[in-house]
Structures are given as C-alpha cells and as structure tokens.
Amino acid sequence: MISTDSNERQKQLEDITKRGLQRVDEKQTRYMLFGRQFILKDQVAEAAKFVQNIKTLIDEAVKASPEASLAWAGVCILLPVLTSSSAAEEASRDGFIYVTSRIRYYMEFEHLLWPDSLHASNMKDTFETQIIGLYQHILEFQIKNVLRFYRNWLANVGRDISGSDDWKGMLTVIKDLELTMIRDWSNLNTVVSRKALEAIDEATQQSCTDIQSLLSITRQHIQVSTEHLDVSSKHLKIHERTNQLLEDHPIDLPTVSQARYDSADVQDSPKCESGTRVHIQETIIQWANKDSAEPLFWLSGPAGTGKSTIARTVADVLNSENRLVAGYFFKRGQQGRNGTARLFSTIAMQMMEKIPSMREHLRRSLSGLDKDAIEGMALEFQFKKLILGPLAELPPDNMPRLASVIILDALDECENEDHLSRIITLFIQLQNLRTIRLRVLLTSRSSPEIRDAFTDLQKDRDFCNIELLDGRFSSETKSDIQTFLENNFADIRKKRRVQQNPWPTQEELDRLVELATTPEPLFIYAATLCRFVHGEQRPKNPKEQLQIWLKQCDDRQSQLHQIYEPILNQVFSGLEPAEFDSRLRFLGSLVLLVDPMPAASLAALLQMDIDDVVWWLPELHAVLNIPAEDHIPVRLLHKSFSDFILSTERPGNSIYSIDTASTHTMLATKCLGHMNARLKRDICNIEKLGKRRKDIDERAVDKHISPDLKYACLYWIYHLQHGEQLMNSEIPTFIYTHLLHWVEVLAILGRLSDAAMVIRGLLEIFQIWVNY
Secondary structure (H helix, E strand, C coil): CCCCCHHHHHHHHHHHHHHHHHHHHHHCCEEEECCEEEEHHHHHHHHHHHHHHCHHHHHHHHHHCHHHHHHHHHHHHHHHHHHHHHHHHHHHHHHHHHHHHHHHHHHHHHHHHCCCCCCCHHHHHHHHHHHHHHHHHHHHHHHHHHHHHHCCHHHHHHHHHHCCCCHHHHHHHHHHHHHHHHHHHHHHHHHHHHHHHHHHHHHHHHHHHHHHHHHHHHHHHHHHHHHHHHHHHHHHHHHHHHHHHHHHCCCCCCCCHHHCCCCHHHHHCCCCCCCCCHHHHHHHHHHHHCCCCCCEEEEECCCCCCHHHHHHHHHHHHHHCCCEEEEEECCCCCCCCCCCCCHHHHHHHHHHHHCCCHHHHHHHHHCCCCHHHHHCCCHHHHHHHHHHHHHHCCCHHHCCCCCEEEEEECHHHCCCHHHHHHHHHHHHHHHHCCCCCEEEEEEECCCHHHHHHHHHHHCCCCEEEEECCCHHHHHHHHHHHHHHHHHHHHHHHHHCCCCCCCCCCHHHHHHHHHHHHCCCCCHHHHHHHHHHHCCCCCCCCHHHHHHHHHHHCCCCCCHHHHHHHHHHHHHHCCCCHHHHHHHHHHHHHHHHCCCCCCHHHHHHHHCCCHHHHHHHHHHHCCCEECCCCCCCCCEECCHHHHHHHHCCCCCCCCCCCCCHHHHHHHHHHHHHHHHHHHCCCCCCCCCCCCCCHHHCCHHHHHHHCCHHHHHHHHHHHHHHHHCCCCCCCHHHHHHHHHHHHHHHHHHHCCCHHHHHHHHHHHHHHHHHHHHC
C-alpha cells in the first residue's frame, strides 16, 4: 500500500530500492579462482570493454587477412550484445546515483530556489511547471530503476539490447531540465533582486526623508539645548561668582575679639613658669590624648590658684600641635568677656579658621542671618546654628586621630549666672558628634552655681574634675610657688643690680613662701608680691619694697588682705580725707565698670582732674594693668583684687572697702549728668538725615562721641538698676530733653538694639517707683 505522506513514501521507495539492489546482487553469477571471487557478468562486461577499446586497432590489422576479417566481423557483431547490457547497467547505476543525489539536493535547497518575494503569477506558474517536470523525470528514472531491480536478468538484457530503457537519454533530459530551471531561477532571482533593490531604495529614500526630518528636529533640539546650555552656563558663572563673592566675603559674626585665645590681652597675660605646674599640665594633656576620656575637663580652684595661667599654658601646647580649635577667656568687668551673648559666635569664628571645611556649612546654617539676629537668639539656638549643626555636616573621613580641644577659661567671671548650667549642658552634646572628636577644658572657681550645674552630669560621668587644692597637687603647688619666687627674685636682682647675695635671704624667702601658700597656695600672691617689689613703670628700691611687704603682713589677716593691703597702704597713706575718698571713688568705679575705659575717660566721667589721676594711678601697677598709651583701657590684673575691695566680710581694718550699691548709684548719676550736658541733635554733624551707618565717617564718630559719653549712653541703666536708688533727679530732664538724642547716638554706635532693652528696664523701674 503506497502511503499518502511524502516522508513515508520516501521511506517506502528507499526500502524498495534497497531490496531491489540486494536482489540484483543475488542474481549475479559468481565463481572462485585462486581464492578470489569473480562475478561473471562483470568479467564479460570488462572483456567486452577491452575488445571495444582496441577495436579500431584490430580493424586496421585484419584488413590484410580475409580470414581474420571474417573472424573479427563475428566478434564485432556480438560486441554490442555484450556491451549494451553492461553499458545499460552502468548508465542505470550512474544515473540512479546522480538523480538520487539531485533529488536530495533539491529537497534541501528548494526554499532557496523558490523566492518568497515572487508575486508575478505567470512567472511563478512557469517556474513551478519546470520544477514539477524535473521532479517527474527524476521519479520516472528512479521508478524504472526500481523495476529493473525486480526483473530477471534475461529480461533486462533484452530491454538493454533493444534500448527500451534509454538511461543516458533520461539522464540527459534531467540535466537539461536542471539547466533550464537554473537559468529561469537566475532570471527570477534577478527580477526579485531588482524588486528587492527597488524596495530597499524606496525604503532608503523614505528612511532618508525620515532621517532628514529627524535631523531637522534634532537641530532644533540642539539649538534649544545650546540655548539652555548658554543659560545654564550663565547661571553657573553667576553661581560661581556668587560663591566666590561669598567665599571672599567673610562671615560676619558678633564676636568678642579680646576673649579669643590669640588676642593680645590673653597672650600678654602670664603663663606658667618653666618647670612649674608640670603635673597638672601633664594630667590635662593625657586627658586630651586619651581615646575614651570624658568629653569635659573641669579645672577648679579658689581665686589666685593659677587656673587661668594653666589654661593659657595648655592652650599654647595644644595650639602648637594644631589641636586647639577655639578658646574663650571670660573676664568680669570687661564688656563682652563678662557675658554669653557672643560666646558661641566667637568660638564658631575660631573653629571656622581652624577647620576650613566648616565655613560652607556654617554659611548655610546661618541662611543670611545678620549679627543682631544671631546675638539675639537664645543660647540653645545659637549653639545649634553656629557650632553643633555645622560640625555635624563635616565629612567624617577628615576626623583626626587625636581629639581637638575648646578652652573656656574663668567661667565664674560670667555675669549671667543663670546661663552657666545651660552652657555646660550644651557643650556636653559635642560628644555625640560622629564627624569630629571634640573635648572641652573648662576652668572656674568652685562656686555653688557651677557646682550645681555639674551635679546632674556626675551620674553619667560626662566630666572629669580636678581641684587645684586637692592633696595630689598641693605639695607640688607649694614647690612651684617657691620656684616661681626664686626665679622672679633672681630676675629682679639682675635687672635692678642688687648686690646683696643671697637676696632675699633664705629666711625671707621661706617666710614669703609660707605666706603665699598658707592656708592655700596662691600664685596670685607670689605674682602680686613680685610686681610690688619691682614695678616696671615706676621702679622703686626693690629691697625697701620687700621690707615694706614683710612688715605689713599679718598672719591674722586673710591672704587677700596680705596681698593687697601693703599695695593700697602705699598709695593711700598720708592723704587728706577728701583726697582719700576721691582716689577710693575712682578705684571703686574702675572695679565696677561694665566695660573698662582709659584712665582719662573715667576721670572725665567722674569729673576728676586727669593730671592728678595719672600721677598716683601708676602706684597701683601691682594690681592694675596700666598701659603706656592713653587711649587703652586700664584693667584689673586679677579678679581677686575686686574680691578684696568689694568684700564686706574682711576683718580688721576696712578703710578700703567700697560700698557697691552706692558706687553704682554714683556712676548712674554721673552718666545721666554727662548725657544731659553733652547730647544734642545731630551730634556728629552728619546733616543728611537717614544716612546709613556704614556711610558715616568713623573719625567723626570718635571726635564727637568720646569714650566716656559712649559709656554713659550704653550703661547708665545698668548702674541705675544695681544702685541703691531707683529714681534719680537727672532722669526727668534726660527723658524730656534728650531721649531721642540718646537713641540717635545708639544708632550711630550700631547699638540701637540696646535701646529697647534699656527702655524696657526703665519702664520696670518706673513701675517699681510708682508702686513704692
């Protein structure tokens, strides 16, 4: 049964052919000769081929012999019979091999010979007919071969001799059809290729049109992008110029320059003598170097024990190692240095100089805030804006191996006592930073306000406290004071050419050391003693000065009394009562000033003879810093002097005691009288109203607003509030006549914000006076 499936039919044909070939082989006559197998049919065919190959040669040879010609004619008659069957067999086999290979070839490559893109029906039909014809002749050839396999030998020989199966002719037809088909296929592909090329050309032209359209759009986009780029470039340049201007323009913060570590006042103040206070300095440096140390170190002790001197010396050491990032040195009685309004801004300014990467973060944190806005902020907001916030934005990879240090010296001299605990609590927050390691060294007296501030921190162990009078340091301090006295007396002996040697004697030196260290070791005692013995401005006989000191020392008196009594006795002894009171009034005013003034300015405010003041004032060089230049303020060398002169608990002689409240009242009266006498409209002769402060010539301001008038305008309300009388006879005249003039002066001085606070304070005074 012939299958309808083409693949199955092919298998059936292969099977039939295989069996046919096997049958042919079985029908062939085989014989063995000398152990080798021969097929009779093949041998006859080969002999016939040999005779046929030499037939021409024999034809020529037998022409000379009739007998040979007769025999050869018989061979020639039988030769076609012998060769035709063999030739047919060979043609059948060769043709079968060829057509079989071609049919497989066309099966594999038919999809290539038949173009998918051919759409012309007449060409398609013609080509299809040729393919069918080729396949028909190939199949016909194969079928005849298969039939040949199944016929007997004699039948095939007969057909071969008669030429019924023209194998060569059929093969020639197949090859001719192939050539025709290939030629037509070539023509078809040429047509198809042309159409394809035309389609490609058309598509290319369309693509070109599209690309040109896109190119036009792209050019427009490029033009727009170029314009945007130009705009962006301009914006970038503006931004860069703005940043450059910001970089070039310093951040303007309200600072107290004299409170900085690098200020002249701090640098000119005493440092530890070489070889003294070594143990305490090493303890502080070890704390600063330790990885897991407390974030805050509190160095405490009474007045005169050398806390500030140690702080300045340690600051030098840390600064030499580039680890001191900021310092703030409080000082009572000096404007700015006695308060907290500019504490954090002064520290932030120094930190920005030491840590350049902090500048940009600080600028962003301020967001355009001006100096007045910053100064008016609460401490917590200042700390976050100026210090904590900018530091938190620093890159953490810049963190140094050793901690950086901030120094706050003499915190007890801050007059805002309610701010002390807040300051300490805020600085403790620095330990939470992950971008920089910071520690704070703080020095102060162990006052109740400060000790209470540290009480809450004890449970968390957030600070380390060392008391200078602690047993660990007292013996060292006594030894250091002796070293200090020996070195300074040796220097005095050299400068003043004292011939006595030793001077002072050992007994005198032992006595001085005992006085300086009993009951407490006070460096201020030793320092004041040396200044009393040898004054740089008005030097006296050092040997006589030392004897005066020793004679006036009384073990029954306090150490402060022993320090300052001999000095004041030398200035006030032998004076008439009026002169005595005048000098004491000047000295009391000097101690209570909010902001130090030059001696001439204070004399002008108190309406004293300046020539008289400059005559006797240098006698106090041991307790006052009296500059050679007249325009520089006079300052206390140590706060212990104000403690002594303002104390109301000193036993014995109290002729140098100053009543604080009455002195404040006197200063308030002097300030009001000064303003009533000198204030007027357009005091600086500006003439043009509404002129900006920065456009006013500073020389005109200094000329028309003297330091004493400036002080009176700024601090009269302070002294009035701290005086014994809230109302003053000068107040009505001031309010009715000069209130606006006073506001004008504050505006010129850039202190207009103070006016609101002063007026508020004045209203409170009026309210108290009305209720009273």
